[in-house]
Amino acid sequence: MDFSVDERGYYGKFGGAYIPEMLYPNVEELRQKYLDIIYEPSFQEELDELLRDYVGRPTPLYYAKRLSEKFNAKIYLKREDLAHTGAHKINNTVGQILLAKRLGKKRIIAETGAGQHGVATATVCALAGLECIVYMGQIDTERQKPNVARMKLLGAKVVPVTSGSQTLKDATNEAIRDWISNPEDTHYIIGSVVGPHPYPDMVARFQAVISAEVRQQLLYKEGTEFPNYVVACVGGGSNAAGAFYHYLNEPAVNLVAVEAAGHGVNSGLSAATSVLGSLGIIHGSKTLLMQTEDGQIVEPHSISAGLDYPGIGPMHAHLYDSGRAKFYAITDEEAMQGVVLCSRMEGIIPAIESAHAIAALHYMQLKSDDVVVLNLSGRGDKDLQTIINYLDEHDGQ
Amino acid sequence: MTDNKIAQLFKKQPGRSLNVYFTAGFPELESTTTILQTLQDAGADLVEIGMPYSDPLADGPTIQQSNTVALNNGMSIKKLFEQLNNVRDTVTLPIILMGYLNPVLQFGFENFCREAARVGVDGLIIPDMPLVEYEEEYQAIFEKYNLSAIFLITPQTSEDRIRRIDALTNAFIYMVSTASTTGNTVAGTDSQIEYFKRIQQMNLKNPKLIGFGISDKKSFDLACRYAEGAIIGSAFIKVIQQPTGLQENIRDFIYLIKSGEEIFS
Numbered sequence: 001m002d003f004s005v006d007e008r009g010y011y012g013k014f015g016g017a018y019i020p021e022m023l024y025p026n027v028e029e030l031r032q033k034y035l036d037i038i039y040e041p042s043f044q045e046e047l048d049e050l051l052r053d054y055v056g057r058p059t060p061l062y063y064a065k066r067l068s069e070k071f072n073a074k075i076y077l078k079r080e081d082l083a084h085t086g087a088h089k090i091n092n093t094v095g096q097i098l099l100a101k102r103l104g105k106k107r108i109i110a111e112t113g114a115g116q117h118g119v120a121t122a123t124v125c126a127l128a129g130l131e132c133i134v135y136m137g138q139i140d141t142e143r144q145k146p147n148v149a150r151m152k153l154l155g156a157k158v159v160p161v162t163s164g165s166q167t168l169k170d171a172t173n174e175a176i177r178d179w180i181s182n183p184e185d186t187h188y189i190i191g192s193v194v195g196p197h198p199y200p201d202m203v204a205r206f207q208a209v210i211s212a213e214v215r216q217q218l219l220y221k222e223g224t225e226f227p228n229y230v231v232a233c234v235g236g237g238s239n240a241a242g243a244f245y246h247y248l249n250e251p252a253v254n255l256v257a258v259e260a261a262g263h264g265v266n267s268g269l270s271a272a273t274s275v276l277g278s279l280g281i282i283h284g285s286k287t288l289l290m291q292t293e294d295g296q297i298v299e300p301h302s303i304s305a306g307l308d309y310p311g312i313g314p315m316h317a318h319l320y321d322s323g324r325a326k327f328y329a330i331t332d333e334e335a336m337q338g339v340v341l342c343s344r345m346e347g348i349i350p351a352i353e354s355a356h357a358i359a360a361l362h363y364m365q366l367k368s369d370d371v372v373v374l375n376l377s378g379r380g381d382k383d384l385q386t387i388i389n390y391l392d393e394h395d396g397q
Numbered sequence: 398m399t400d401n402k403i404a405q406l407f408k409k410q411p412g413r414s415l416n417v418y419f420t421a422g423f424p425e426l427e428s429t430t431t432i433l434q435t436l437q438d439a440g441a442d443l444v445e446i447g448m449p450y451s452d453p454l455a456d457g458p459t460i461q462q463s464n465t466v467a468l469n470n471g472m473s474i475k476k477l478f479e480q481l482n483n484v485r486d487t488v489t490l491p492i493i494l495m496g497y498l499n500p501v502l503q504f505g506f507e508n509f510c511r512e513a514a515r516v517g518v519d520g521l522i523i524p525d526m527p528l529v530e531y532e533e534e535y536q537a538i539f540e541k542y543n544l545s546a547i548f549l550i551t552p553q554t555s556e557d558r559i560r561r562i563d564a565l566t567n568a569f570i571y572m573v574s575t576a577s578t579t580g581n582t583v584a585g586t587d588s589q590i591e592y593f594k595r596i597q598q599m600n601l602k603n604p605k606l607i608g609f610g611i612s613d614k615k616s617f618d619l620a621c622r623y624a625e626g627a628i629i630g631s632a633f634i635k636v637i638q639q640p641t642g643l644q645e646n647i648r649d650f651i652y653l654i655k656s657g658e659e660i661f662s
Contacts, residue, residue: 008529016527016530017527018498018525018526018527018530019525019527020454020455020524020525020549021524021548021549021550021551021554021573022455022549022551022553022573022576022578024551024553024554024558025551025553025554025555163458163461164451164452164465169452173452173454176454177454177455177457177578180454180455180576180577180578181576181577181578182576183551183553183576184553184576279502280499280502280503281497281498281499281502281525282452282499283454284525291499291503293503294473294474294475294500294503294504295450295499295500295501295502295503295504296450296451296468296500297451297452297499
């Protein structure tokens with residue numbers, strides 16, 4: 001089975017471009033041009049230089065000695081938390097800003113949940129000298145205040161979204177509405193592998209730098225490009241898409257996607273789309289999403305704003321549906337224990353999103369010679385207040 | 398496909414058709430048929446019943462809010478079909494259902510079309526249904542149930558695509574007046590007039606109705622100069638959300654929009 005996207009933007013039965021006519025010209029322009037532009041030698045040269053000198057790539061592949069001992073396997077952390085702005089999100093925004101400039105766009109819009117994508121977008125807009133508007137759910141602006149401050153400092157306008165659940169889904173709706181109203185001069189930098197084709201494929205290609213580096217780094221460290229497992233958390237799924245990309249068609253490499261179970265998969269407060277979702281359409285893509293019998297989208301819940309999304313990207317829906325990837329669902333509680341574990345055993349404070357992936361190690365049947373690459377997608381500084389509140393409630397333990 | 402009520406309307410009345418949008422189940426769960434009947438009595442020419450959706454991304458705040466209220470009232474596609482069961486006993490207006498693709502898919506696309514035809518619906522507007530998917534998957538089902546598919550065009554839609562849309566429909570072309578979501582105002586700017594004229598000069602086989610930003614007699618009259626009529630949505634939602642006098646408010650609103658008909662006919 002081929003796990004790449006087809007010409008019309010489908011991964012198996014998932015994908016496509018289910019958009020109102022108002023967005024058609026924009027999306028069609030992108031679809032026609034994105035591959036030609038991003039594979040132009042001058043584009044690649046500019047992108048490579050920025051990734052190296054501005055983002056700080058390659059990010060290290062770190063052998064986590066103490067975690068390895070604890071889980072009795074060889075555990076490597078791909079340190080996307082060390083990328084500029086503190087998460088993997090910058091890989092995609094650097095790529096898309098170069099694309100937007102080549103398309104002649106003057107104005108950039110974005111949606112953000114945890115704020116990592118918003119910060120990454122505000123950053124590249126400052127770099128490129130382009131106007132930047134970031135839509136963020138009102139609730140997320142409150143739980144991710146430091147990132148709101150960062151975006152403003154970087155010159156972006158942050159628009160709090162008060163419709164619907166006031167989180168990532170609604171921020172995405174508002175960004176889409178902005179794009180509908182500004183079809184000619186505006187580029188929408190989507191932050192995950194979601195949305196109408198070509199976004200899932202385009203974002204995956206920009207994030208694929210992660211697995212490209214892992215292959216080289218692992219060859220040097222382990223004498224093989226192929227780990228036994230690649231583990232990554234999935235909200236929309238961009239860091240997982242990047243970590244999986246060059247292993248999609250390598251069946252010997254087990255792909256592990258970790259979703260947010262919130263208070264528990266069946267608690268009614270969850271974001272575990274692969275378990276709770278069914279085939280439907282969200283934000284322009286046919287994929288798995290959490291919905292009622294009547295096809296109304298259900299509000300998700302996760303302690304991590306970045307995983308608080310009722311759908312998953314179509315590539316991940318296909319990986320789930322075909323059995324190519326194994327999905328785990330990790331509760332808020334387990335994720336917070338993952339934060340503490342990684343902090344105290346490795347001296348690395350992970351984003352709560354990434355801590356979901358760490359917590360999944362408890363559930364994997366690992367052997368001592370298994371090589372596990374875990375994508376540490378972001379750093380936990382932005383989550384410090386949530387982490388402090390959690391520790392206070394648990395007597396500082 | 399035989400002529401349905403939409404085609405008949407435009408044959409009988411080739412201009413100044415007023416299409417009114419309202420959200421099913423808003424302001425009250427059971428207000429759908431009352432509004433429908435009152436619109437017919439007041440002189441509307443077509444109606445477009447919105448099927449509420451949690452994430453109506455092509456709509457502005459007024460319609461989104463009406464969708465939220467309707468869903469909280471307990472509205473669903475199943476409930477709407479129940480409400481429309483006997484509608485054809487009294488309502489002769491062409492009826493169009495408008496809604497996003499996901500709830501329709503969950504209902505089952507063919508089931509949905511069968512039910513729509515059974516209660517007497519004439520056409521469907523599903524703004525996020527891609528043209529290519531329509532041609533490959535859905536067109537045969539639309540035709541089987543004698544339902545018209547109605548597509549949107551915008552100022553950015555290419556001439557080729559407009560021609561393709563014109564060939565694919567047998568109802569009318571929904572001309573989005575400007576680049577925006579619903580609920581803004583048609584300003585009648587030079588570029589807008591240029592767009593209206595450009596489409597008018599294409600001599601499309603289907604009539605055109607202008608929508609998005611039509612809110613009063615002035616904008617309705619402007620639209621009717623360049624198209625066979627217009628669609629009013631958000632402005633009408635504001636009328637029916639008034640706490641009292643639903644039927645009287647509807648009658649007054651339609652009268653105000655359509656009065657002075659002689660001037661332009």
